[in-house]
Amino acid sequence: xxxxxxxxxxxxxxxxxxxxxxxxxxxxxxxxxxxxxxxxxxxxxxxxxxxxxxxxxxxxxxxxxxxxxxxxxxxxxxxxxxxxxxxxxxxxxxxxxxxxxxxxxxxxxxxxxxxxxxxxxxxxxxxxxxxxxxxxxxxxxxxxxxxxxxxxxxxxxxxxxxxxxxxxxxxxxxxxxxxxxxxxxxxxxxxxxxxxxxxxxxxxxxxxxxxxxxxxxxxxxxxxxxxxxxxxxxxxxxxxxxxxxxxxxxxxxxxxxxxxxxxxxxxxxxxxxxxxxxxxxxxxxxxxxxxxxxxxxxxxxxxxxxxxxxxxxxxxxxxxxxxxxxxxxxxxxxxxxxxxxxxxxxxxxxxxxxxxxxxxxxxxxxxxxxxxxxxxxxxxxxxxxxxxxxxxxxxxxxxxxxxxxxxxxxxxxxxxxxxxxxxxxxxxxxxxxxxxxxxxxxxxxxxxxxxxxxxxxxxxxxxxxxxx
Numbered sequence: 001x002x003x004x005x006x007x008x009x010x011x012x013x014x015x016x017x018x019x020x021x022x023x024x025x026x027x028x029x030x031x032x033x034x035x036x037x038x039x040x041x042x043x044x045x046x047x048x049x050x051x052x053x054x055x056x057x058x059x060x061x062x063x064x065x066x067x068x069x070x071x072x073x074x075x076x077x078x079x080x081x082x083x084x085x086x087x088x089x090x091x092x093x094x095x096x097x098x099x100x101x102x103x104x105x106x107x108x109x110x111x112x113x114x115x116x117x118x119x120x121x122x123x124x125x126x127x128x129x130x131x132x133x134x135x136x137x138x139x140x141x142x143x144x145x146x147x148x149x150x151x152x153x154x155x156x157x158x159x160x161x162x163x164x165x166x167x168x169x170x171x172x173x174x175x176x177x178x179x180x181x182x183x184x185x186x187x188x189x190x191x192x193x194x195x196x197x198x199x200x201x202x203x204x205x206x207x208x209x210x211x212x213x214x215x216x217x218x219x220x221x222x223x224x225x226x227x228x229x230x231x232x233x234x235x236x237x238x239x240x241x242x243x244x245x246x247x248x249x250x251x252x253x254x255x256x257x258x259x260x261x262x263x264x265x266x267x268x269x270x271x272x273x274x275x276x277x278x279x280x281x282x283x284x285x286x287x288x289x290x291x292x293x294x295x296x297x298x299x300x301x302x303x304x305x306x307x308x309x310x311x312x313x314x315x316x317x318x319x320x321x322x323x324x325x326x327x328x329x330x331x332x333x334x335x336x337x338x339x340x341x342x343x344x345x346x347x348x349x350x351x352x353x354x355x356x357x358x359x360x361x362x363x364x365x366x367x368x369x370x371x372x373x374x375x376x377x378x379x380x381x382x383x384x385x386x387x388x389x390x391x392x393x394x395x396x397x398x399x400x401x402x403x404x405x406x407x408x409x410x411x412x413x414x415x416x417x418x419x420x421x422x423x424x425x426x427x428x429x430x431x432x433x434x435x436x437x438x439x440x441x442x443x444x445x446x447x448x449x450x451x452x453x454x455x456x457x458x459x460x461x462x463x464x465x466x467x468x
Contacts, residue, residue, distance in 0.1 A: 073119020200244025
């Protein structure tokens with residue numbers, strides 16, 4: 001594994017867990033780490049366009065934190081990037097929309113409050129497509145975010161700004177959300193770890209759609225342990241949200257460290273969505289899975305065909321979009337082309353289609369219940385294609401097959417969203433052009449600890465060096 005602590009100059013690229021441990025021990029000061037991240041912003045953000053609004057008080061807050069009598073909080077001193085759809089008090093939050101380009105919230109979202117309470121420092125806001133709708137990161141307010149591995153390519157979306165900022169050393173952790181793959185696709189394209197948690201584990205407050213189980217909040221880190229740190233600090237029920245209201249606070253970090261990574265029954269499926277997978281991506285993901293077999297687990301290649309979920313997701317997504325943007329449905333011309341066209345299409349969905357989608361969602365849950373009687377985890381490629389041109393709105397083909405919709409190319413992530421299970425993307429290698437490849441780890445209900453343990457094992461088996 002890469003030696004993150006090889007020199008003091010590299011601190012902006014250290015895992016969050018290493019950084020906060022060093023600050024707690026007095027080997028680093030929060031101000032040093034904050035300055036290292038801002039240097040990365042200065043050096044890389046002009047090209048990447050990952051951070052769109054800086055916190056003007058970031059250095060002062062870091063200095064004040066370092067002067068306290070004793071380090072406090074699980075995320076002590078860690079610079080965090082907040083997705084530009086997550087409100088931060090007194091900091092411009094545009095949602096990537098020209099309709100809100102000057103909006104400044106009065107209060108923090110709950111997840112931001114929990115991050116601050118855990119000792120994290122808010123570096124600024126990270127770029128997103130308009131209202132987080134899209135598999136790439138571009139909008140009319142700030143323009144596109146580029147991939148830190150190759151600036152001619154997309155970073156994915158919709159948490160693309162966070163993933164790009166993290167991979168390039170601008171932040172130590174990134175806040176985000178995931179409806180159809182918005183944490184996992186950018187994590188895969190940028191060579192970091194993203195986890196879509198169980199619905200309600202991290203409350204989405206405020207939200208106009210508190211019962212939403214398709215979109216979830218979560219985080220991205222350089223390592224699986226970093227994501228566990230993020231979830232440990234931000235999870236837990238709140239009376240302000242009905243989702244997860246019966247849940248209890250969990251020891252996610254400790255649970256990840258204790259979870260077994262040997263004697264497991266693992267299943268590998270190359271193409272859960274029936275859309276095709278580029279050969280070198282499938283080969284790398286299969287090889288990574290077999291590395292786990294060499295470490296004391298059984299790995300069975302299976303056919304786990306979920307293609308019938310694709311039209312169900314289309315319908316459920318349409319319903320979610322209409323509910324989320326109800327106040328904008330009569331003002332579509334004010335919105336960007338991508339969001340407005342999605343909403344126009346969503347308004348054509350019928351109740352009959354919604355009924356069928358809910359039936360398919362039930363079928364999917366039962367299918368996974370049967371799966372978990374025979375297997376402990378499902379492994380499957382995340383993005384079926386490598387990052388594509390930043391100037392290309394979306395790919396049109398996968399392995400020579402034409403795509404039915406502009407977002408079908410990430411069906412391998414969105415069919416899993418419908419199941420409501422914890423799913424991580426973890427980097428397991430590089431393709432022929434030196435670009436990261438992500439493997440998804442799907443766990444049982446409320447199984448985040450085990451998913452992260454497997455992700456950590458994959459990082460040990462198949463390490464990739466961070467971008468210098």
